[in-house]
Amino acid sequence: MSISQAEVYFQAAQALHAQGDLDAAVSQYQQALQWDPRLAAAYLQLGQVQQILGQPVQAVQNLLKYIQFRPDEVAVYVVIGNLLLFLKQAEQAQRYFLKALELDPSHPEALSTWLTIKTDHDPAKMLDLLLSMAQSQPELRSTVACQVGRMMETIHNSQEAAKCYALALEDPLLMDRQAWELKSQLLVPVISPDRAYQEKYLQGTQAWLSHWEQVPAPETPWILPDFSNVDAYLFNWLPLEGMAYTYLNPYRERQRLGAILKRWLPVLPSTSRTVLRTERRRVGFVLGPSGAVLNFMVGLLQRLPPADLDVHILHTHRISAAHFSKEQLRPEFNYHLLADDLAMAYQQVLALDLDILYLTEPNAQQSLQSLLSSFRLAPVQVTSWLSSGSTGQPEMDYFLSSHVLEQAENPQRFYSEQLVLHQTIPTYFFRPETVNTYTRADYGLPEEANLYICPHVMSKIQPDLDPLFEGILRQDPLGHLVLLTNPDNLHYRRILVQRFECTFPDLMPRIWFLPYLKPQEYLNLLTLGDVMLDPLYFGGGTTTYEALSAGIPIITWPADRLHGRITHACYLKMGLSDCVADSAADYIQKAVAMGTDPELNQHARAQILAQAPLIFEEELAVEELLTFLCQVDLRARKTAT
Secondary structure (H helix, E strand, O other), rough: OOOOHHHHHHHHHHHHHHHHOHHHHHHHHHHHHHHHHOOHHHHHHHHHHHHHHHHHHHHHHHHHHHHOOOOOOHHHHHHHHHHHHHOOOHHHHHHHHHHHHHHHOHHHHHHHHHHHHHOOOOOOHHHHHHHHHHHHHHHHHHHHHHHHHHHHHHHOOHHHHHHHHHHHHHOOOOOHHHHHHHHHOOOOOOOOOOHHHHHHHHHHHHHHHHOOOOOOOOOOOOOOOOOOOOOHOOOOHOOOOOOOHHHOOOOHHHHHHHHHHHHHHOOOOOOOOOOOOOOOOEOOOOOOOHHHHHHHHHHHHHHHOOOOEEEEEEEEOHHHHHHOOOOOOOOOOOEEEEEOOHHHHHHHHHHHHEEEEEEEEOOOHHHHHHHHHHOOOOEEEEEEEHHHOOOOOOOOOOEEEEEEEEEEOHHHOOOEEEEEEEOOOOOOOOOOOOOOOOOHHHHOOOOEEEEEEEEOOOOOOHHHHHHHHHHHHHHHHOOEEEEEEOOHHHHHHHHHHHHHHHOOHHHHHHHHEEOOOHHHHHHHHOOOOOEEEOOOOOOOOOOHHHHHHHHHEEEEEOOOOOOOOHHHHHHHHHOOOOEEEEHHHHHHHHHHHHHHHHHHOOOOOOOHHHHHHHHHHOHHHHHHHHHHHHHHHHHOOOOOO
């Protein structure tokens, strides 16, 4: 049977789409629709490509045409809703999420996003809506309670989250009950009113993990082979990801949860490869839509020689496909967009017959990577410092770090993976431009004050940091502390402000919370501070590189774990130590001295600017990664337990 001209163009477009030639694919999809305006699949594919290309208006138009032919496609309504949210059309977006809920009342993304729009992250509104829906739609009570519980966790309201999960668990027919039982017990408030509140939940998490370790494996795995119910189980990784920001090292807890979930996963085909290729090994890099990956991985990947490695770039999201395209990396690499369907994505990775699978961020924010790290999809599976510490996953073999990042004494104790220590920090970080467009007055900051800036995500502002803030401001009467509302969530900020008001109310006039800043506004802020304060436990990463590029002195107190030692590692490479503290008192003393002594401050800035080239665009990092990938010994990897 002959195919139509529209189908010829459509098939050509799909081939170009798969190859990553998106502009050409758009043209071919449009040609197909000119020949056959009723070719529904072409509208869908065209809309998806336009979404990748950053053309949300055109994407919405074509997806709306698609649902005229396929009005029961729940996932497409959700995509349209998300695109409309991006376009700041919340009321219109809400209609499409509601339509998705009409078709599938328990659709998790549609439900959670609709609840967020409806309540604007306000806990009281969330609970009112939950009670209202429990009365008007009792069949949805447990589903809504689970979603509201998750949202309460997201805003670190563990008390209300526990109540919501308890309400959901009253339903004897609750799907995936054991996943939600575990979820109700793993509550880790990262942004908390005080350390005692945090400790209560952290200790509870440890106790419940011990309990679940004793629960026998089910005869039939609770997670289905098609992964249709896996989200409820993967949600349990979220608190253990957040735990990395606290004083408690999450390594053991992650290892225990990894072993628990391993018993609940289905038994699926794994790699049949038992030896590594001796020449031109096939390496797959899994990349998600992450600013950290963009900053820390792009330079490394651009410089990997295709002659030595058969490199496959595996995108988990259309956004990452746009950020890490062949134009951004190398045209000789192979590019794959993993399916939204997790089971299909699993098969895609398995079919590549990789020697090495490099998961950049196998954590809860990247659910697909978290899932892939639970299985054996390549003889060697590796991650690095972007995973916020050890994954704890039994199928992960290696963790790439550096002698300058880790403690000298037995750093392996923090990792379930085999720790590989390179000589330099495993990144090729491009030096950012310095921005000097705005003044202090543009931010509403006092001109004559000594500004101590701590421009980090709010989850890093832990209770143990408060005494350091207080000590600095009390010793420097002209000192002002500058923080950021990052992410752009007023509820998070409210928790921190209330904590400060309880701890040192008299200092509040000298504490500034700036609104969420655009990238250029943020980079400009770095040039206006006198001193930057590195948080405890989980310090600066990208922020450290950006600040040192601008020459601002960063006071740091190195923690035990890698993510509290990045600033210290940069100073080691630069041969500088004046800003490295060894105690709380020393941290305060060094910060105040640097903030109040202009001559000392200028001397530190001159040294930082002179030595900063040593931490940017390091070829040694590329060489060390290449050496590992070409020489890693399969027989040396750890045995999964």
